[in-house]
Amino acid sequence: MKLELSRVVQGGCRLGVLKGLGRSGQHSLEVPGCLLYTRCGTVPHLTQDTLHTLTNLPSVTQLTLSTIAEHQEVLEDFKDGFRKFAGLHDTVLYCSLHDPVTPCPAGHITNKTVSVWGSGGRIELTVAKFMALQRTVRPDWYQSMADGETWQSNTSRKRVRKSVDRTLAHLDECLLVHHKTQELQGVAVFGVVEGGDILEERVRSAKETAKRPVAGFCLDGLQTGSMDQALRIQLIAAVTKELPEGKPRLLQGVGRPDEVLACVEAGVDLFESFFPFQVTERGCALCFNFDITPDPERAVLEADEERDTAGETHENGELNLDDQMTSFEINLKDKRYQDDFRPLVEGCGCYCCRNHQRAYLHHLLVTNELLAGVLLMLHNTAHYLAFFGALREALAQDTLDLLKKKVLKEKCGQTKSKE
Ligand SMILES: [Zn+2]
Numbered sequence: 524m525k526l527e528l529s530r531v532v533q534g535g536c537r538l539g540v541l542k543g544l545g546r547s548g549q550h551s552l553e554v555p556g557c558l559l560y561t562r563c564g565t566v567p568h569l570t571q572d573t574l575h576t577l578t579n580l581p582s583v584t585q586l587t588l589s590t591i592a593e594h595q596e597v598l599e600d601f602k603d604g605f606r607k608f609a610g611l612h613d614t615v616l617y618c619s620l621h622d623p624v625t626p627c628p629a630g631h632i633t634n635k636t637v638s639v640w641g642s643g644g645r646i647e648l649t650v651a652k653f654m655a656l657q658r659t660v661r662p663d664w665y666q667s668m669a670d671g672e673t674w675q676s677n678t679s680r681k682r683v684r685k686s687v688d689r690t691l692a693h694l695d696e697c698l699l700v701h702h703k704t705q706e707l708q709g710v711a712v713f714g715v716v717e718g719g720d721i722l723e724e725r726v727r728s729a730k731e732t733a734k735r736p737v738a739g740f741c742l743d744g745l746q747t748g749s750m751d752q753a754l755r756i757q758l759i760a761a762v763t764k765e766l767p768e769g770k771p772r773l774l775q776g777v778g779r780p781d782e783v784l785a786c787v788e789a790g791v792d793l794f795e796s797f798f799p800f801q802v803t804e805r806g807c808a809l810c811f812n813f814d815i816t817p818d819p820e821r822a823v824l825e826a827d828e829e830r831d832t833a834g835e836t837h838e839n840g841e842l843n844l845d846d847q848m849t850s851f852e853i854n855l856k857d858k859r860y861q862d863d864f865r866p867l868v869e870g871c872g873c874y875c876c877r878n879h880q881r882a883y884l885h886h887l888l889v890t891n892e893l894l895a896g897v898l899l900m901l902h903n904t905a906h907y908l909a910f911f912g913a914l915r916e917a918l919a920q921d922t923l924d925l926l927k928k929k930v931l932k933e934k935c936g937q938t939k940s941k942e
Contacts, residue, residue, distance in 0.1 A: 538918040554792040558585040564609030568900040583615040589639035604661030618662035650696040668693040669715035674744035683719035711738035729765035739771040746776025763790030799903035807852040809906040813913040860885040873905035
């Protein structure tokens with residue numbers, strides 16, 4: 524794996540291509556970018572066929588150990604690795620520890636073990652079991668075992684220090700087993716940077732992890748809801764300063780477009796793409812605007828849209844979405860969409876927007892039809908991936924400020940999320 528940077532903008536944002544991915548080395552991934560979020564190898568709501576109606580899919584598929592740890596014996600019997608087991612198309616497989624969407628109960632970590640939660644409950648992992656799982660799954664990259672339980676703001680300094688020490692010890696043990704395991708030759712290990720909200724511990728974790736022979740870095744414990752954005756950015760900037768330039772940095776648990784933009788400026792390369800899934804689960808559609816091409820006709824359209832949304836009333840009290848919904852989406856369960864015959868997003872090329880209107884989606888949602896999730900997931904994934912495309916284009920063209928203005932303008936006209 525090799526990261527070729529074509530530009531570093533304003534000291535932080537990195538534009539480039541990760542090359543030589545996968546065991547054959549034939550895949551690449553543009554950064555800033557995201558991985559493909561899955562549960563048990565499948566993008567929620569979508570079959571491989573519907574998924575592949577989307578263009579420009581990320582070349583890296585994320586699988587979380589929590590969703591497959593309890594199937595270890597089956598996978599061992601199967602013998603051919605998870606990619607074949609799940610019928611995945613040609614993709615680079617990245618295995619991480621936890622699902623970014625599912626909260627993980629605290630208080631089950633010891634010096635020698637971490638726990639993940641599958642559908643049948645808690646599974647305790649030692650380094651030996653963790654590495655046995657990796658050998659069975661046969662990913663192309665995997666996240667090293669880590670003690671990531673220090674993201675709550677009330678975690679003591681002592682506990683944070685312990686988590687950094689444990690995570691480094693886990694990494695050393697994983698690497699030791701890794702190098703002795705024939706099946707894992709050519710597989711990339713990502714070291715995990717911990718340190719809670721304590722700057723010195725973050726820097727120490729970054730420096731120490733960077734000394735190890737890892738292919739890249741996971742920045743853990745900085746997820747949405749763990750701390751305020753200013754502190755997160757300060758910590759990320761301090762961490763990325765300590766990491767070698769030629770290796771990728773993957774930020775876990777952050778997906779909101781405004782947060783993505785700020786984290787890219789702090790030096791993050793890769794994100795998990797769970798955000799479109801969360802939006803889909805609450806019956807919403809991503810609709811934020813990231814088109815910064817100067818087009819006079821488009822400008823007129825936007826002025827109309829703004830008038831449209833100015834007088835909106837939102838009847839979502841009963842749905843109680845205020846806590847989760849962001850300003851980047853519209854809530855299609857809202858009555859106002861029952862006779863809205865426009866596509867979700869004008870000009871979007873996804874299957875849903877080419878074939879259906881908001882009114883139909885509203886109908887599917889209020890009647891609890893499974894197709895609602897399929898169509899929303901298609902659109903939300905397409906929209907999110909296009910946002911990353913626009914972000915890379917803005918970095919290449921030196922128009923990041925313009926893009927930021929556009930995205931942060933929050934044009935969907937919905938209730939702001941509470942932080
Ligand atoms: Zn669409």
